[in-house]
Amino acid sequence: MSKLRVAVLGAKGRIGSEAVRAVEAAEDMELVAALGRGDKLETMVEAGAEVAVELTDPGSVMGNLDFCVRHGIHGVVGTTGWTDERLAQLRGWLDGSPRTGVLIAPNFSIGAVLTMRFARQAARFFESVEVIELHHPNKVDAPSGTAARTAQLIAEARREAGCAPQPDATATGLDGARGASVDEVPVHSVRLRGLLAHQEVLLGGEGETLTIRHDSIHHSSFMPGILLGARRVVTTPGLTFGLEHFLDLD
Ligand SMILES: NC(=O)c1ccc[n+]([C@@H]2O[C@H](COP(=O)([O-])OP(=O)(O)OC[C@H]3O[C@@H](n4cnc5c(N)ncnc54)[C@H](O)[C@@H]3O)[C@@H](O)[C@H]2O)c1
Numbered sequence: 001m002s003k004l005r006v007a008v009l010g011a012k013g014r015i016g017s018e019a020v021r022a023v024e025a026a027e028d029m030e031l032v033a034a035l036g037r038g039d040k041l042e043t044m045v046e047a048g049a050e051v052a053v054e055l056t057d058p059g060s061v062m063g064n065l066d067f068c069v070r071h072g073i074h075g076v077v078g079t080t081g082w083t084d085e086r087l088a089q090l091r092g093w094l095d096g097s098p099r100t101g102v103l104i105a106p107n108f109s110i111g112a113v114l115t116m117r118f119a120r121q122a123a124r125f126f127e128s129v130e131v132i133e134l135h136h137p138n139k140v141d142a143p144s145g146t147a148a149r150t151a152q153l154i155a156e157a158r159r160e161a162g163c164a165p166q167p168d169a170t171a172t173g174l175d176g177a178r179g180a181s182v183d184e185v186p187v188h189s190v191r192l193r194g195l196l197a198h199q200e201v202l203l204g205g206e207g208e209t210l211t212i213r214h215d216s217i218h219h220s221s222f223m224p225g226i227l228l229g230a231r232r233v234v235t236t237p238g239l240t241f242g243l244e245h246f247l248d249l250d
């Protein structure tokens with residue numbers, strides 16, 4: 001059986017360098033390009049890449065995906081910074097290349113995907129829900145893509161269930177003290193040396209609280225999800241948002 005020809009963009013970065021090693025170690029894949037900032041994207045075409053794993057930064061990801069989709073190279077994207085406008089633009093590109101697939105995964109680790117799923121399930125049963133994400137201090141974006149997605153899923157579940165707005169009597173204080181509001185769910189971002197990627201979802205009701213916590217303690221936690229994404233995206237045209245769609249969770 002022929003091996004899946006994979007390129008990694010952002011190959012010298014923290015997660016990109018781990019992805020290079022994971023693709024090299026996968027028996028059913030061949031690493032055909034490992035590109036860093038400033039390298040020519042045409043290298044991927046010359047190398048016959050079928051899938052590009054995109055792990056760069058929010059300022060680079062759109063240009064890279066525009067190129068990939070135009071050349072029929074499928075994308076597995078971990079880079080953050082997704083807005084509705086960016087997603088609409090990507091969908092437009094994919095409409096023009098109907099056989100190409102792109103997976104955007106706010107988080108590739110199974111524990112983080114399950115945290116999002118459990119938070120969505122629990123959200124309607126509690127009056128209050130807040131998200132705390134904790135990351136290494138080299139991270140350029142806040143809140144994390146995972147926290148933003150978690151808050152959206154929580155808000156969606158609460159809207160569907162007709163939940164009342166969250167109780168909060170705060171009337172005075174410092175700007176930012178209550179975190180950022182993502183779909184009216186407070187999200188708090190901690191940046192601390194020693195951490196990698198962590199998240200807590202705090203839920204509170206009458207006389208009880210529930211805390212759902214996930215910790216990625218090594219970049220290896222993201223690798224099975226990246227490899228699964230690469231295997232599945234080649235037969236899944238269009239945009240897939242969230243690794244859960246490839247995990248058969250229900
Ligand atoms: N979805 C997930 O599970 C997951 C997990 C970890 C990190 N991330 C995200 O992945 C991204 C990278 O994270 P990181 O910690 O590795 O950052 P990093 O800064 O260590 O690595 C990014 C790398 O991309 C390179 N780069 C920038 N523009 C480029 C371009 N146009 N072409 C090729 N390379 C380019 C940079 O030079 C750098 O080496 C971030 O957005 C981060 O939030 C996602």
Ligand SMILES: O=C(O)C1=N[C@H](C(=O)O)CCC1
Nearest residue numbers: 080106107139144145146197
């Ligand atoms: O280290 C990072 O940067 C991470 N980014 C993603 C996010 O913003 O959610 C996933 C976790 C690690």
